[in-house]
Amino acid sequence: MKAMQFAVFGHPISHSLSPVIHQAFARQFGLQLEYTAIDAAPDEFAEAVQRFFAGGGQGANVTLPHKAAAFALAGKHSVQATRVGSANVLTRLPDGGLAAHNTDGAGMVRDITERHHVDLRGHDTLLLGAGGAAHGVAWNLLDAGVESLTIVNRSPEAADALADAIGEPGRVHTRYWKDLGNIGSYDLIVNATSAGVLGTSLRLPFALAGARALCYDLSYGAAASDFLVWAKTAGARYALDGLGMLLETAADAFELWHRRRPDTEPVYQSLRRQYE
Numbered sequence: 001m002k003a004m005q006f007a008v009f010g011h012p013i014s015h016s017l018s019p020v021i022h023q024a025f026a027r028q029f030g031l032q033l034e035y036t037a038i039d040a041a042p043d044e045f046a047e048a049v050q051r052f053f054a055g056g057g058q059g060a061n062v063t064l065p066h067k068a069a070a071f072a073l074a075g076k077h078s079v080q081a082t083r084v085g086s087a088n089v090l091t092r093l094p095d096g097g098l099a100a101h102n103t104d105g106a107g108m109v110r111d112i113t114e115r116h117h118v119d120l121r122g123h124d125t126l127l128l129g130a131g132g133a134a135h136g137v138a139w140n141l142l143d144a145g146v147e148s149l150t151i152v153n154r155s156p157e158a159a160d161a162l163a164d165a166i167g168e169p170g171r172v173h174t175r176y177w178k179d180l181g182n183i184g185s186y187d188l189i190v191n192a193t194s195a196g197v198l199g200t201s202l203r204l205p206f207a208l209a210g211a212r213a214l215c216y217d218l219s220y221g222a223a224a225s226d227f228l229v230w231a232k233t234a235g236a237r238y239a240l241d242g243l244g245m246l247l248e249t250a251a252d253a254f255e256l257w258h259r260r261r262p263d264t265e266p267v268y269q270s271l272r273r274q275y276e
């Protein structure tokens, strides 16, 4: 019998951990599957996805820069994908069409609440960035019960647009990046900017991190290190990278495709050892 086929699409994609993660999950259930990393430039993405599914592909993960394009390709969209406007998982529908899902925000919240045992209710939250990654987590932070969500972005228009899209003026506010030094302190600070990936430092004021602050970078490895060093120096109670989020979002994709829930912890621990 031919192995089930899955793939992750991105550009670049060579450093993706998704193939290793999905094979580790599959071993937990004795499943045989192929999981390949497919590098597709933006103008080749739609055709590459269509070719993959026409050739028997059963599900795909989608990462930068294709998440909005993946959403547009699908004929059906989950509630979360619809509010975020992008997708990180594609599943095949019985009629051959595609369904788009977005598991990023749920994965981050589950990493914080279940792996790190922090209840987000009541947290005054600062969200740094207002691009695709920030959209992916904003609604889930609110669903998790944060007290307030302050969005700060280098270009203020994008922060305003995200706040407007959320439409909860009682809990969601925007501030200017230049004012970060005098907007008080926060219980939860989420770095959703791409500064770390681009190799630049955010140079954040230490006063932002309150005494019980949880500082969370959506990226991991070298891309997260500047923010995490800042958080530890600022005295944050927790300084977490997004490796756990990656595992949880992968587990959600796995469950959508295989109807089984993998145990993320052993895979997380094994990958964590590579980043220490």
Ligand code: ATR
Pocket (backbone or CB within 6 Å): 064, 128, 129, 130, 131, 132, 133, 134, 153, 154, 155, 158, 192, 193, 194, 195, 198, 200, 201, 202
């Ligand atoms: P992603 O999908 O990773 O979110 P994106 O949609 O291009 O990528 O968004 C990148 C985010 O990082 C934006 O919020 C961007 O701010 P601008 O909208 O002002 O460009 C933010 N960002 C990138 N580099 C930054 C830096 N050096 N300082 C502050 N914000 C930065």
